[in-house]
Amino acid sequence: MTIHIGAKPGEIAETVLMPGDPLRAKWAAETFLTEARLINEVRGMLGYTGLWRGNRVTIHGSGMGMASLSIYANELIRDYGAKTLIRIGSCGAMQDHVAIRDVIIAMTATTLSTPSSGIFRELNFAPHADWSLLRAAVTAAEVRGVPTHVGGIYSADVFYDERPDLNDIMTRHGILGVEMEAAELYNLALRHKVRALAVLTVSDHLLTGAALPADQRQSSFGDMVEIALAAAFPES
Ligand code: HPA
Numbered sequence: 001m002t003i004h005i006g007a008k009p010g011e012i013a014e015t016v017l018m019p020g021d022p023l024r025a026k027w028a029a030e031t032f033l034t035e036a037r038l039i040n041e042v043r044g045m046l047g048y049t050g051l052w053r054g055n056r057v058t059i060h061g062s063g064m065g066m067a068s069l070s071i072y073a074n075e076l077i078r079d080y081g082a083k084t085l086i087r088i089g090s091c092g093a094m095q096d097h098v099a100i101r102d103v104i105i106a107m108t109a110t111t112l113s114t115p116s117s118g119i120f121r122e123l124n125f126a127p128h129a130d131w132s133l134l135r136a137a138v139t140a141a142e143v144r145g146v147p148t149h150v151g152g153i154y155s156a157d158v159f160y161d162e163r164p165d166l167n168d169i170m171t172r173h174g175i176l177g178v179e180m181e182a183a184e185l186y187n188l189a190l191r192h193k194v195r196a197l198a199v200l201t202v203s204d205h206l207l208t209g210a211a212l213p214a215d216q217r218q219s220s221f222g223d224m225v226e227i228a229l230a231a232a233f234p235e236s
Helices: 022-032 066-078 131-144 164-172 182-191 214-232
Strands: 015-019 034-040 047-052 055-060 084-093 103-110 148-155 177-179 195-205
Touching: 015 022, 015 066, 015 214, 022 047, 022 055, 022 214, 034 055, 055 066, 055 214, 066 084, 066 182, 084 182, 084 214, 103 131, 103 182, 103 214, 131 148, 131 195, 131 214, 148 182, 177 195, 182 195, 195 214
Parallel strands: 015 055, 015 084, 084 195, 103 148, 148 177
Antiparallel strands: 034 047, 047 055, 084 177, 103 195
16 A cells, blocks of 8 residues: 555556546446456545456556646556556647547657656756557557557646647647646656556647537547557557
8 A cells, every 4th residue: 555545565557557537547447447446546546457358457547737647656656566657648639630539649748847847957858658658559549540640749737728828839849739647657657667658539629629529538538548458468
């Protein structure tokens, strides 16, 4: 047990999928895993461990924002031995050629700051995904015929952004979408020599104002979970 995770030693798999929303962790575990078992519910942050095609997987919520994700990712890596962490979540599109429901696989994540900024100080560190996971995720998305974009994303500090000029700068520099967690996941994974990736579904569009209807959120989310699982276990 750690401060924020009630799982016993050995109850968390080396591969962890991390949606922001704990109820999505529950849904994904019940939908995609066999023998899924609840292993954490401290503060309502649900985590499940089960099997996907015979491989042990944990699906554990991260909460919203890098500060929350950092708590869970640190404990999963340092205390439970997680070796592969894949964020699955939603993002807002920042390019015209990216559409609602498309999948974005994040090669890098640009930020104003992260919980690691204090360590990096004057450095503009470039948090980046693990290449083997990224390559496997792209292959998995192609096999499934899911419209997918690979490139940089923006991990914002706030959802209600009072600086629309920042979004403009991101768009002008080819950033595909905005979310709030991936950069610190990448920082932590690089620091602790484990693998990380973010696979995101476009839920809203910052340039057009379009949004994914509530009744279509679950099915789009399913494509992303399958891509993440196939990326983690490319031989399965
Ligand atoms: N901003 C930040 N995070 C998000 C957004 C957004 O527009 N959409 C989905 N996650």
